Amino acid sequence: MSVRLPQQKIGSVPCAVGFSLFTWLGFYKKTSAEDELIHTIKHCILFIQRYDYIKAEQLLHVALRQAQQMQHQLAITYIYDVMANLALEREHLDKAKDLFVAVTQRIMADGATEDDFRVVHISTKLARISHLKKDYQTAQMGYEWCLEKLEKIIKSDPSEEKMKLFALAEDWYGRLFLDTNQYEHALKLMTDSLEKMQSVSDIEKEHIATQMNDIGTVCDLLGKTDESLHYFKEAIEIGKKLEMELGTMYVNLGRAYIKKKLLSEARKNCGLALKIGVMSKNKDVKEEAENCFQEIKRLN
Template sequence: MYRLLSRSLCRDFWRAAGRCRVCPAHLLPGPAAGRAPEVAMPPARVAPPGRSSGLLPLLAGLAWFSRPAAAEEEEEEQRQGAGAAAAEGAADETEAEIILLLKRAKLSIMKDEPEEAELILHDALRLAYQSNNKKAITYTYDLMANLAFIRGQLENAEKLFKATMSYLLGGGMQQEDNAIIEISLKLASIYAAQNRHDFALAGYEFCISTLEEKIEREKEIAEDILSVEEKANTHLLLGMCLDAYARYLLLSKHPSQAQRMYEKALHISEEILGETHPQTIVLMSDLATSLDAQGHSDEACAYVQRASDLARQTEHPELHMVLSNLAAILMHRERYAQAKEIYQEALKQAELKRDEVSIQHIREELAELSRKTRPLT
């Protein structure tokens, strides 16, 4: 009867993860060793069919494409001469063109134009290979993987994420890097969606244990070596992993284990993002769901009531779903009149958002509530 809130509100958690992402060794192909990984590229200029309403946040920035320092450029020109300078100028033009294509692709994704985004990314990847720009290749694979994930093309997303991993690991990135952990998490989510449970569990547990050990080691590192922001980003990434694992456990009918993960994720979110942050409110509501699934309705009601109060105060973008969870828990407690009132409020909010899935769900719940309260004849 209750619903887990959508993951579109995890953007701050995803943002914490850095540039690109990777996975535990037993889930990975071998490093690329300077050549293209063994992954089938989709045909150029052909966008595969199929869409998915699920959203993953996109990667931040284009900082992969760092420019050489002026002194290094000057030294290179002196060593290689005018011919090298001309070649470098051509490489700069190609790199600028790749960056422009990637920006256009990201804009198309933001505008919900995935087919156009994929066509642009194919052009970017072709240029990246032609210029042997390994950073551009890696970044483009990562964007293509995220796009495939968004569209529900999980097999293609898995291959593309592994291609990204192969380049990153081949370039010397360590498995505890936040970028590697984030791709591990995305792969675990893919495996969970495909019911490949052994791989999913291995992925989630790798992410969480690696981050917990990393956080413990970083406690004593001075701020001039590792900034407060970098430490906070690692904590947020751990929160994101705990949240994703909790969702998986709850959907797999392990509510008590899910509860423990949600409690840890909520603590991180409250500490770093604050109680009124949208993600904190989502976690309160989902924690309530895990408690209600165990029959702890009083405790569940306290959490979801707090979540709904904060959602109203902050005009939460998923207020209707928080209210729907509150109404479901009230109905489980047989507080039918109050549940009906909250469902009706949730329905109005869902209609304002034009969320057809939620509208249908809430109407079904109201119909069920009506059957429960219908007098016996």
């Protein structure tokens, strides 16, 4: 019996697209034409934050034409970067890779070195793309290279922006080990990532709750039931305050209680999951909760 790991979105807005909003390429408002371009890009970002990716991509092409007409090279590079992040968000992996490579080539042609935070930032996402394409060897080399560079960067400039990328890289690398059934390595990286995430002020609490639930899952896979209970409970407490959909987390907590032979607590949490599954018409949660009750019956 295993605890179900919920499907994760790739690079949520705080950790992917939102990383490069009008800062790291030095893109500033100067003229009326640039004012119009910035207005267009802001609307692109707004659509991305609302998960309206089709409208965002359409408007990004409008912004790109504006920037090309102005021959505004920094703006063109910035727009390519936003396009790349959006393609990664949508799991259009080949497109994302091509765009990130183009951005890297442009900023390196403008003088950036491989130690430049912008280059490491993009390299982290290229490693993630290799990971998602199941090219684990390339992904692992990429993650290792990026973490080594980030560790040096943070020693001289421990800003929240850089710490956030370090935490994201560790989390993604941990998930690579999870995908390849190397659970101890996964747990170490994911818990290190969580600690860093909790020190950063603008990380969404929903992300923290999801990460705690996933760490609880890894603990369960390792047979560390007490630790998994801790993480599941913490995730649920945060999720309650945010009014998150908690069905899967309650199932996970219920199953952990089954392993501890605490069947009353297991029944309670699987019941909450079943209620959520029925009310939200979530067939997966409903089925998992029913399976949980079947397991409890077998133990009675």
